[in-house]
Amino acid sequence: MSLKGKRILIAKPGLDGHDVGAKVIALALRDAGADVIYTGLRKSSAYIAKVAVDEDVDVVGLSMLSGSHMALVSDTIRCLEEYDASDIKIFVGGTIPEKDRAALIEAGVCGVFTADMPLEDVIRAIERELS
């Protein structure tokens, strides 16, 4: 399996200013064959949805350390709907408490990745979702 030909947006919504984790994931995805775009820090949900649509990505990975992940995820999903782009898959990574994971999946997220997860597992999960 490979992510060859898949387009992936790594996005940083919310206010935290750390993107080391986001950049590590971006490079791992590239090495798995994907075309990867990174938004930069502190982007609004509306902005992330617009970039995802203009770039026609298969996946948006939301990297969040700020704690407001529930609101940011549902905003992003709503903004994608406005573009008729609900088929773009959303993954979430960062510091997400155990108790919120089920609710994120319920809201429409395809997978939640934590910092302690091996990169190969992250990539395999995305490959599986896209195949």
Place this chain on the structure above:
Amino acid sequence: MSGLAPRSRRALGRELTRLAQASVAESLAHSAQRPEPSMETARIGFTGAPGAGKSTLISRLARLRLAACRDQGGVAILGIDPTSPLTGGSILGDRIRMDAIANEPELYIRSLASRSSNDGLADNVLDLLVTVESYGFREVLLETVGVGQAEHAIRHSVDTLVMVLQPNAGDAIQAMKSGVLELADIYVINKADLPGAKKSASEIRGIVQRSQAAWRAPVIEISQQHGEGLAKLDSAISEHLAWQAEHRNASETLRRRRHYHVQSLIVRRVAELLDHRPQLLDTTNLAESYAEILQLLASDAKRYSRQEETGW
């Protein structure tokens, strides 16, 4: 609401992905239904080494270009970054330099991977340009990967070609002296805040002034810190587009584009054949491999010769 409607953005995005990933056969099938290229959209290309500051410059320039054509369709930017030959993946990093303008509704930014192209452009780039143009943009700004012989391919694909150089770009200046780089319509000495910019600019002016071409290419010093050079570049582009509208032979331009288009399809088709049938290379001599590839191309030819001629 100004700019493209949300659903048009979605449609354009999808169409570009499909075309960017199309095989030679798919691209040819598509060409039969494609609209004629209108030449109403101005294509402005930017080339120069990686790190020369092309994306940063395009972002700042796009704001000025957009201000002048907001009501006439706006501006699209296509930014090409290299595909890793080892993994097939890429980091498409041009967009992140364009953050400051990315919220403009009349602007469309699209990042592309070079895929199998090694001429600084991307697979099917002429199809991608025509598709973007069919959405009514007034101007398209195209950023190349900027390696090696990128200049020739982009020269044939755009109306105005801007070459972005850094101060002390000794290699580029040597190359220009030997004549291989003299293809641009406008030269930018970027990062003019760094030492050596004046000297590089005057060297390049010296070379350009000796050129016999009818259009006298301006050499403009620009830095991210100051606005003056940028305004000069903006007007130089408008002047070149106007000059060209008056002087060029449109059918000759379309011919040159078709030349590049056909040639790149054939090169890519040969690469596809070799990828799918590596045994083509297991022959005792070179001429035999060559002949077998020609035979396969000939069977392609039977398939395509019956198709209608299209506007390229």
